[in-house]
Amino acid sequence: AQRVTQPEKLLSVFKGAPVELKCNYSYSGSPELFWYVQYSRQRLQLLLRHISRESIKGFTADLNKGETSFHLKKPFAQEEDSAMYYCALQTSGSRLTFGEGTQLTVNP
Amino acid sequence: DAMVIQNPRYQVTQFGKPVTLSCSQTLNHNVMYWYQQKSSQAPKLLFHYYDKDFNNEADTPDNFQSRRPNTSFCFLDIRSPGLGDAAMYLCATSRGGSGRGRETQYFGPGTRLLVL
Numbered sequence: 613a614q615r616v617t618q619p620e621k622l623l624s625v626f627k628g629a630p631v632e633l634k635c636n637y638s639y640s641g642s643p644e645l646f647w648y649v650q651y652s653r654q655r656l657q658l659l660l661r662h663i664s665r666e667s668i669k670g671f672t673a674d675l676n677k678g679e680t681s682f683h684l685k686k687p688f689a690q691e692e693d694s695a696m697y698y699c700a701l702q703t704s705g706s707r708l709t710f711g712e713g714t715q716l717t718v719n720p
Numbered sequence: 721d722a723m724v725i726q727n728p729r730y731q732v733t734q735f736g737k738p739v740t741l742s743c744s745q746t747l748n749h750n751v752m753y754w755y756q757q758k759s760s761q762a763p764k765l766l767f768h769y770y771d772k773d774f775n776n777e778a779d780t781p782d783n784f785q786s787r788r789p790n791t792s793f794c795f796l797d798i799r800s801p802g803l804g805d806a807a808m809y810l811c812a813t814s815r816g817g818s819g820r821g822r823e824t825q826y827f828g829p830g831t832r833l834l835v836l
Contacts, residue, residue: 621760644823655724656763656810656827698762706751706770706814706823707777710762 614639616701618711625689626719633684633714635673635699644702645682647673648710651695659684659697669693689718723747724828726811732834733801741796741831743811750816752794753825754786757808769794770816798833806835 615638625631637643647659660668662675662682673684682699699711725744733739743752751770755763767776769788783805785797798805809832812825 616762646824655829656812658824658826661824702823706768706816706825707765708763708825709765712760712762 614701614703614709616699616709616711618697618699618714620714621712622715622717624717624719627691628688631686631689631693631716631718633697633699633716635682635684635711637680637682637699637701639680639701639703641703643675643677643682645673645675646700646702646708647671647682647684648698648700649695650698656698689716691718691720694718724811724813724826726809726828726831728831729829730832730834732836733798734836735803736800739798739801739833741798741809741811741833743794743796743828744792745811745813745826746792747813747815747826748791749813749826750791751814752788753810753812753814754784754794754796755810755812757810757830759807763810766796801833801835803835806833808832 617636645662648656649659650656671686675682694717696713696715698713700708727742753768754766757763766780767786783799788794808830810830811828814825
């Protein structure tokens with residue numbers, strides 16, 4: 613069965629510091645991975661997709677099939693990055709399996 | 721703005737009293753999803769519609785049903801809510817099909833259900 617693990621429920625960094633949100637997955641098929649973000653009082657929204665290999669708001673994520681990881685990184689965190697971040701794995705039929713999320717707080 | 725709308729934002733019901741949550745979309749997407757999210761937990765997929773085809777998750781209780789009368793609307797019916805059904809219910813849509821970006825899910829703001 614598929615599973616997504618985000619080991620840190622809470623992560624706190626200072627503004628300007630690098631940040632890495634960890635995500636590991638378990639899936640027997642070819643994985644499609646996503647990061648979704650939820651800012652305070654806003655709806656859940658897509659941040660980035662691994663297949664796009666893009667950088668959104670300074671965030672990047674690389675799929676490492678050997679380590680079954682899809683960690684989200686940003687070299688210099690900003691206060692507006694404070695939010696709940698969910699890693700998600702797409703399986704058959706457009707289904708998404710979410711991790712439990714990491715609450716990121718960027719302190720001034 | 722084209723979007724996913726959920727009403728109401730907060731719903732209070734009594735133990736055992738049927739309740740319906742509503743979702744509408746102006747994106748003209750083929751796929752609509754219902755997720756349950758309990759406090760400090762991941763959103764959990766209950767079921768989804770691809771057009772009119774209903775896809776139930778294996779572990780979704782029979783107490784939860786869904787209807788999609790047309791492309792724009794989808795309803796979540798809880799036949800006999802229990803205390804354990806108190807949660808945030810999220811509706812989402814996606815275009816469906818293959819191709820870049822078609823699987824991106826767009827979420828509504830959620831309906832928080834309280835069971836007394």
